[in-house]
Amino acid sequence: MTLPSINSRFFSLLAITSFVAGAPLLNAPSARAQQVEAHSSEAQPLEAPRPFAATVSTSISPSIPLPPPSPRIFAITPERRALLNTIRFAEGTWAGGEDVGYRIMFGGGLMPSLDRHPDRVVRTARYASAAAGAYQFMPFTWDLVTRSLGVAQFGPHVQDQGALFLIQRRGALALADQGLFTPLLAAKLAPEWASFPTLAGRSYYGQPVKRYHDLRRFYEDNLSRLRGQLSADQAAANLASAKPACMPADSLRCKLEALKGLGPRASGNSI
Numbered sequence: 001m002t003l004p005s006i007n008s009r010f011f012s013l014l015a016i017t018s019f020v021a022g023a024p025l026l027n028a029p030s031a032r033a034q035q036v037e038a039h040s041s042e043a044q045p046l047e048a049p050r051p052f053a054a055t056v057s058t059s060i061s062p063s064i065p066l067p068p069p070s071p072r073i074f075a076i077t078p079e080r081r082a083l084l085n086t087i088r089f090a091e092g093t094w095a096g097g098e099d100v101g102y103r104i105m106f107g108g109g110l111m112p113s114l115d116r117h118p119d120r121v122v123r124t125a126r127y128a129s130a131a132a133g134a135y136q137f138m139p140f141t142w143d144l145v146t147r148s149l150g151v152a153q154f155g156p157h158v159q160d161q162g163a164l165f166l167i168q169r170r171g172a173l174a175l176a177d178q179g180l181f182t183p184l185l186a187a188k189l190a191p192e193w194a195s196f197p198t199l200a201g202r203s204y205y206g207q208p209v210k211r212y213h214d215l216r217r218f219y220e221d222n223l224s225r226l227r228g229q230l231s232a233d234q235a236a237a238n239l240a241s242a243k244p245a246c247m248p249a250d251s252l253r254c255k256l257e258a259l260k261g262l263g264p265r266a267s268g269n270s271i
Helices: 003-021 023-027 031-041 052-058 078-091 099-103 139-149 156-169 183-189 212-241 252-262
Strands: none
Touching (some): 078 156, 139 156
16 A cells, blocks of 8 residues: 555544534534624624613613602791791781681682692682692692602691792792891892792782882891790700709719819929
């Protein structure tokens, strides 16, 4: 046998062995691999990296409703309360500070319930309006309040929050917090409450208006009373939280407690 014939027989045997051993499988992908490769070969848009919050939100099942946002709450200080009361005084709903003022509709009638804005037009000899509540909210204004603050019903606390929201919306909340009823503060609120005077002393809407000096006098008297009440409440709270005096004062126990309250004695020759 010549060398070429030995080589050809060797290579033929090698080819048969490779075929039996599955060498062609290394060169041609399997059916599953072909499917994966065909899928991955399709043009796929590249996605930018998502922030962590977005990744977390997509993992929530769309069938589970998210909780409603927490309502916004404005703190009510004596300065803000005095302005709220002054608005009620100007709008004719002060009612001596009683809660019945929160039920007054335009024209002086009382709404039967505080569950919601009544949304009812009342007509007088000269005007027609659906304003209601202590701050005489119009229905479309109240819709804005409820959507912005996430509040419900129409009770006194909710109406107070709605009025403070409108004050803030008019850019007047910082002025209100200064504790001064200035002509500028009144003018900023004139487009919201027709009874407040503009800088010219007239109603923004040509309706009956309160004089600035009358509003300022009411505001200052109210603020003084509210601040005094706050001081009295704080004093009462401090008194209630104070530790009762040790009795009898000349007893050994009371004397020891008094010495304990002095703290450790300083060492050295202090004077």
